[in-house]
Amino acid sequence: MMISEYxxxxxxxxxxxxDPVHRYIHVxxxxxxxxIKTKEFQRLRRIRQLGTLYLAFHSAEHSRFNHSLGVxxxxxxxxxxxxxxxxxxxxxxxxxxxxALLHDLGHxxxxxxxxxxxxxxxxEFTRKIILGNTEVNAVLKKVxxxxxxxxxxxxxxxxxxxxxxxxxxxxxxxxxxxxxQRDSYYTGVSYGNFDMERILRVxxxxxxxxxIKDSGMHAVEDYLMSRYQMYWQIYFHPVSxxxxxxxxxxxxxxxxxxxxxxxxxxxxxxxxxxFDGTLTVHDYLRLDEMVVNFYLQEWIHEDDEVLxxxxxxxxxxxxxxxxxxxxxxxxxxxxxELFRKGGVDPEYYFFSDSYSDLPYDYDRPGSKSNxxxxxLQKRNGELKEISSQSAIIHSITGMHxxxxxxxYPKEKILQIKDPEVKGQIINLLxxxx
Numbered sequence: 001m002m003i004s005e006y007x008x009x010x011x012x013x014x015x016x017x018x019d020p021v022h023r024y025i026h027v028x029x030x031x032x033x034x035x036i037k038t039k040e041f042q043r044l045r046r047i048r049q050l051g052t053l054y055l056a057f058h059s060a061e062h063s064r065f066n067h068s069l070g071v072x073x074x075x076x077x078x079x080x081x082x083x084x085x086x087x088x089x090x091x092x093x094x095x096x097x098x099x100a101l102l103h104d105l106g107h108x109x110x111x112x113x114x115x116x117x118x119x120x121x122x123x124e125f126t127r128k129i130i131l132g133n134t135e136v137n138a139v140l141k142k143v144x145x146x147x148x149x150x151x152x153x154x155x156x157x158x159x160x161x162x163x164x165x166x167x168x169x170x171x172x173x174x175x176x177x178x179x180x181q182r183d184s185y186y187t188g189v190s191y192g193n194f195d196m197e198r199i200l201r202v203x204x205x206x207x208x209x210x211x212i213k214d215s216g217m218h219a220v221e222d223y224l225m226s227r228y229q230m231y232w233q234i235y236f237h238p239v240s241x242x243x244x245x246x247x248x249x250x251x252x253x254x255x256x257x258x259x260x261x262x263x264x265x266x267x268x269x270x271x272x273x274x275f276d277g278t279l280t281v282h283d284y285l286r287l288d289e290m291v292v293n294f295y296l297q298e299w300i301h302e303d304d305e306v307l308x309x310x311x312x313x314x315x316x317x318x319x320x321x322x323x324x325x326x327x328x329x330x331x332x333x334x335x336x337e338l339f340r341k342g343g344v345d346p347e348y349y350f351f352s353d354s355y356s357d358l359p360y361d362y363d364r365p366g367s368k369s370n371x372x373x374x375x376l377q378k379r380n381g382e383l384k385e386i387s388s389q390s391a392i393i394h395s396i397t398g399m400h401x402x403x404x405x406x407x408y409p410k411e412k413i414l415q416i417k418d419p420e421v422k423g424q425i426i427n428l429l430x431x432x433x
Contacts, residue, residue, distance in 0.1 A: 001150060007031060007094055007143035017069055021181050025073040031094060031143055032072070035101055038135035039285075044068055044104065046288035050183060051110040052243030053234070055317055057187040064104050064111075070178035075100035075167055077200055078174065078210075087163075087205040094143065096164045099154035102136065103168055103175060105129050109289040113244040117251050118274045125284055127152045132281045162208040170210065171360060171374050172199070172220060180226055183234060191229035194222045204377055211383060214376040221392045228359040228396065236355050238405050242319040245351045245407045250296060250310035253348060257304055266298035306348050313409075320407040323432045325352065327404075330428065335406070338425050342416035349409050356402040360393060406432070 009030040017025040027033050035041055044065040053060045075096055082088035106125030108114040115122060130136055130152045140148040153159035157169055168174055177196055184192025202216025212220055254268055255275045268275070270291050273283035299311040312318065336346035344350070362373030362385060374386040387397040413429070416422035 001091075001095075001144055001146060003091070003094060003147075004143055007147075019066075019070065019073070020185055021070055021178070022073045025069050026076065029094065029097065031139060032097060032101060034139045035098065035136060036069075038139060040105060040129055040134050040136045041065070041068070041102070043285060043288055044107070046290050047107050047109060047111065048289060049111075049179070050186075050235075051113055051240070052247065053187070053237065053240040055243040055319070056237045056239035057189075057234070060183070060187050062182060062186045064107050067179055067182055068101055068104050070182055071103060071168070071174045072097060072101040074174035074177055074196075074200075078167055078203060081200060081203065082205045085205050087207065092161060092164050095147075095150055095154060095161075096167055098140065098143075098147075098151045099164070100168050100174055102126065102130060102151060103155050105136065106284075108284065109287055109292045110244070110247060113247055117248055118279075120274075120279070120284070123156055125281065127156055128281045129285070130155075134281070134285075163205055163210065166209040166372070170372060171362075172210070172212070172223065176227065177223070180223075180230055183230065184226075187234055189234060191233050192226050194226045195219045196223075199223060209372065209375065211375045211377050212386070214378050214384070214389070217376055217386065217390055220374060220386060221390055224360050224393060224396065228357070231357045231359070232401070236357070236403065238322050239319065241353050241355070241405065242322055242407055243314065243317075245320060245353060246310055246314040249348050249351065250299070250307065250314055253304070253307045253310060254295075254299065257307060262304065264299075265302055266295065268295060271295065306345070310348065320349075320351070321410045322405045322407050323429060325404045325406045325432060329431060335428070338421065338428070339408075342413070342418060342421040342425055344409075344412050344416065349412055351407040352404065353407060354402065354404040356400060358398070358400050359396045360387070361398045362387075 010028050011030055011033055015027040015033060019025050027036070045063050047064040048054065049062050049064055049067045050060045079093050079096065083090060103126070104122070106122040106127070106129055108120060108122060108125070111122065114120065130140065130148050137148050140151055150159060154161070154164055154168065157165050159165055166173065177199070180192035180194070181196065184190065198216060198219040202213040202219065204211050204213055254271065257264070258268060258272065258275045270287050273279045293315070296311045296315050299307050300315060302308045332352050336350060339346040339350050362371050375383040376386050376389055377383055387394040413422065413425055416425065
């Protein structure tokens with residue numbers, strides 16, 4: 001694709017962002033600088049990277065803005081390293097930098113939790129923002145008429161350049177390398193630390209993917225184990241999930257009340273397009289975590305006791321209790337029936353949450369993974385799938401770990417008036433614990 005004069009334009013002086021993970025984030029391209037200044041990208045300052053995890057780790061307040069700049073910086077460094085290899089076409093440089101910067105543009109407030117509630121897809125909205133009537137689209141179009149579409153195709157993994165896609169989205173990509181280190185830093189743990197400098201040094205471009213020089217295998221082992229630990233120690237933390245539960249239930253209640261014609265003291269103006277299914281890109285971009293928190297604080301004072309209670313609990317971190325659950329003692333349906341008998345509505349005061357992770361896998365005959373492998377490049381140029389060379393990675397390949405929790409308000413159980421039902425529920429909960 002022909003890049004315009006604007007696309008090749010450099011800033012008269014390099015701009016830098018001080019960063020706790022990468023020390024400095026460097027910007028020399030006018031296009032990148034202009035994209036950062038757009039209102040759609042600035043909105044990411046108001047979207048936390050880790051959603052409700054701040055309820056468990058008080059310093060986890062960093063934003064999608066921080067992370068997006070970090071992914072851009074890692075890709076920028078990858079490009080610098082790749083220039084010495086003939087497999088790299090430097091005409092793809094601006095494309096991959098823009099895609100890295102904008103890859104999370106469509107995230108909504110509280111991210112994945114919000115997607116579950118309103119059945120939205122942040123990747124779909126990233127595409128709509130890039131291709132729609134937005135400031136981001138206007139900047140990208142100045143590079144070339146088809147440039148916004150190419151950037152969107154890299155992000156949604158439909159672009160013909162598989163190498164560029166793998167730099168941003170693969171099992172060892174700039175996205176993961178940034179969020180593991182950044183989330184580790186802001187949660188105050190060491191699980192996400194790995195030798196990124198070494199990995200960048202041993203990365204090699206190929207026609208279809210980023211590959212790893214075989215001498216870097218142990219650095220990749222460290223990276224994959226860091227990812228595994230971060231998911232089970234941090235991302236799946238039951239307190240954070242408990243915050244998501246309350247947010248889910250409060251917004252579900254607000255949606256139900258809206259549909260029933262309830263008159264809110266604080267009308268959910270910004271939520272109505274989500275409730276009614278009339279959502280546009282403009283509506284989507286208006287909603288950020290500041291707006292969501294405003295409504296939740298206002299809804300504490302609503303006449304509807306359920307919405308008021310759930311909103312109060314979320315805002316003031318009065319979380320439900322949680323228990324492990326494997327279904328061996330009693331079914332979810334049976335528990336819900338017991339709650340109903342006690343006058344506790346399981347629609348809003350009981351929640352079953354399950355989650356799982358697959359730390360590393362790849363698509364092979366009979367596999368359901370649909371993932372591309374990490375390849376090591378041997379000295380003779382031969383490529384080997386990494387789990388065939390590493391005993392550590394082989395041990396976690398295809399390992400699908402799952403966990404489930406039940407969430408409920410303990411004080412409401414203790415307030416049940418029927419002593420028989422109350423005793424049944426308390427005994428059951430004690431047995432599950």
